[in-house]
Amino acid sequence: MTSAEGSDDQHAYDYVVVGAGVAGSIVAARLSDDPRTTVLLLEAGQELDDTPQTRDPERSAELLGTDADWAHTTEPQSGLGGRAVGWHAGRAVGGSSAVNASLWLRGGAADYDAWAAYGPGWDWAAALDAFRRHEGGGRGPLPVRASGEHPLKRAVFAAAEELGLVGGDHLSARPEGVDTLRLTARDGRRVTFADAFLGPARRRRNLRILTGAQATRVELADGRARGVTYRRDGGPPATAAARREVLLAAGAVRTPHLLLLSGIGPEDHLASLGIPVVAALPGVGRNLQDHICVGGSFRAAADFRPAGGAGTGGASAGAVVLARSGPGAEDPDIEIVLAPAAGGRRAGVTLGVIALQPRSRGTVRLAGADPLVPPLVDPGYLGDPSGEDLAVLRAGSRLAQRLLRTRALAPYAADPADLGFRDGATDDEVDTFVRRTASGMFHPAGTARFGPPGDPGAVLDADLRVRGIAGLRVVDASAIPLLNRGHSMAPTAVVAERAAGLVLTNDTHTTTDTGAHEAKEPQP
Ligand SMILES: Cc1cc2nc3c(=O)[nH]c(=O)nc-3n(C[C@H](O)[C@H](O)[C@H](O)COP(=O)(O)OP(=O)(O)OC[C@H]3O[C@@H](n4cnc5c(N)ncnc54)[C@H](O)[C@@H]3O)c2cc1C
The missing domain is CATH 3.50.50.60 (FAD/NAD(P)-binding domain)
Incomplete structure (x- = not known):
């Protein structure tokens, strides 16, 4: 040796x-x-x-x-x-x-x-x-491990179903639609x-x-x-x-x-x-x-149990939707993560919209x-000259707003405009929101x-x-x-x-x- x-x-x-x-x-x-x-x-x-x-x-x-x-x-x-x-x-x-x-x-x-x-x-x-x-x-x-159970997580599944964003199993060869978040964790640690x-x-x-x-x-x-x-x-x-x-x-x-x-x-x-x-x-x-994202946390309308530690909230009780920005997308190019906001005294929702295929x-x-x-x-x-990354985040932000407008998620979204732009916003307005708030995923x-x-x-x-x-x-x-x-x-x-x-x-x-x-x- x-x-x-x-x-x-x-x-x-x-x-x-x-x-x-x-x-x-x-x-x-x-x-x-x-x-x-x-x-x-x-x-x-x-x-x-x-x-x-x-x-x-x-x-x-x-x-x-x-x-x-x-x-x-x-x-x-x-x-x-x-x-x-x-x-x-x-x-x-x-x-x-x-x-x-x-x-x-x-x-x-x-x-x-x-x-x-x-x-x-x-x-x-x-x-x-x-x-x-x-x-x-x-x-x-x-x-x-799959994230823990939470009423918000069930609501995300129902909301995705309302919009036809079904598919499932993100561990498969073709991940698409709604599925549980998974974490590299054991017993929430x-x-x-x-x-x-x-x-x-x-x-x-x-x-x-x-x-x-x-x-x-x-x-x-x-x-x-x-x-x-x-x-x-x-x-x-x-x-x-x-x-x-x-x-x-x-x-x-x-x-x-x-x-x-x-x-x-x-x-x-x-x-x-x-x-x-x-x-x-x-x-x-x-x-x-790098993947780029927009989103944030906002106060929920429904008074559900705020997150309070591993397995009870935050990403550890979240769900994720993989969707396509348009008919031209061969595979999902948008990810939307929804989870109970961690910590804080009031119930809240964390939402992230991620462009999955950055140009x-x-x-x-x-x-x-x-x-x-x-x-x-x-x-x-x-910075991509085609403007594709901005277009994908714009489409993803609009899709996130539609998710928040579903019957299933309405009780959780105090006001979908909390996302950062109003209903019926123009493309320019959504783009301004994206440029003002986007950050990297590291x-x-x-x-x-x-x-x-x-x-x-x-x-x-x-x-x-x-x-x-x-x-x-x-x-x-x-x-x-x-x-x-x-x-x-x-x-x-x-x-x-x-x-x-x-x-x-x-x-x-x-x-x-x-x-x-x-x-x-x-x-x-
Ligand atoms: C805040 C944050 C959140 C993220 N969330 C997720 C997530 O939820 N899921 C996911 O899949 N990915 C996530 N990522 C990305 C993921 O962690 C990285 O893609 C992954 O760790 C990359 O692995 P790596 O081995 O290339 O680098 P790293 O895991 O970063 O390891 C590099 C190591 O090299 C050491 N090092 C650097 N320079 C030197 C030097 N000169 N001499 C000696 N040591 C050095 C560093 O200290 C570090 O320990 C996240 C990253 C960050 C920062």
Whole structure:
């Protein structure tokens, strides 16, 4: 067995994984299954204590803005009337799954089959393989549970039926219509990906988890990743050597950040900051995608029991409708979540309208060469030239208002205008409401995506290896070429699960495809 021991400032492992979030937890656990393989997992954040705030998914908002949140702010968004909006990401063991809403919406077969245009082996079958391993039909490491019962939830089902939005089973290949919300929770308590995957692996002698360790650079020499330099709790830089591979799982903002800091990215951008270019890959930090939403909480007319803890309200008692914005939509492109508002003394309803297939694209760029300076995040919300994202949110907002006008939901909606626009509002009025109130879902993806040889936007080959650099892969949400019509833990888990399999089966010592960057991007 190769040893995982070593002094803190000079140590070597078979694999160095950066980031203990959704992807990093899966990958580190899988790679350390073999006791002869040594794995170092570097995590910038800390272990979170077991508290009501960390365990009750309804109280997750209380974690935002704390040390467990990278708490970025976007660049001013012209699509949102010039507003700069908060951009949250978990900074803790468990990553964003330690601070998020724990909602589990996989997306459907069409989402994952669309990835096949970007790389062989990426399709619904691969996704199902990961879901089966993780969910295990209710017996896997990741508990996926239906939200609890609540009168409002029953009313949402009835309202959807009134509007013909039936269909159901969002765990099927074609999710559509109304279904229960599902959460990655057990008995109403959040289960993070670290709980689910690292939990059983933590006792392994061949897996070392360093918290408070922020990676600042991938060490590269002779076209190969040799290790990772990091700063622990603000201390001096230390380097961990990787004998086989470095695997980046720092999330779709911090993974491209780390690549750029290491000289891997668009030549002009790196040169403008005086960073020597090691691999000119124009796709690094581009193609940033996020789901965008409108909505909020409003006072209910009916005096039902306010939410008061796990399983009794909030998302843990909610329902979700997947619908199409119009006859041209081949698959549902609108999600509407309705749930009792968590907390508060009066009964309330939380409603969210989400555009599921964003066309807008943004960027992650360096603000400077100092690794401790946060990157510039510009998601380009509602910036798609076609105006499709705005049109989908407009259609979704109108549909939400119709839902609130149904017989079933009328008792809960004090005034559907509470949504932010009056009945019979013009398109311009609804658009103004959308631009004034929309925000991101914090589902970033695509900033170091995979793609076929010759695809100029591809940062990775289909086996997730960084083009032109040996021994370096991206295994998190950054690799996703197209967001799913769902929420983003699921596709990230698919990427990570497949990544672990690829690492274990590939000959990791072969030179990677350096790619000639002339051909066109694949069309989804
Ligand atoms: C507030 C919020 C709510 C959300 N709600 C949902 C939801 O309900 N359902 C859903 O499916 N998705 C949700 N998401 C999105 C989901 O959590 C992410 O898509 C998913 O966690 C992405 O996984 P990842 O492994 O790519 O990144 P993460 O899970 O974010 O993990 C990245 C990890 O890397 C660490 N890291 C970053 N940089 C460094 C560095 N330089 N050195 C060392 N460590 C580093 C981070 O601290 C973090 O622990 C939400 C996200 C947020 C922020």
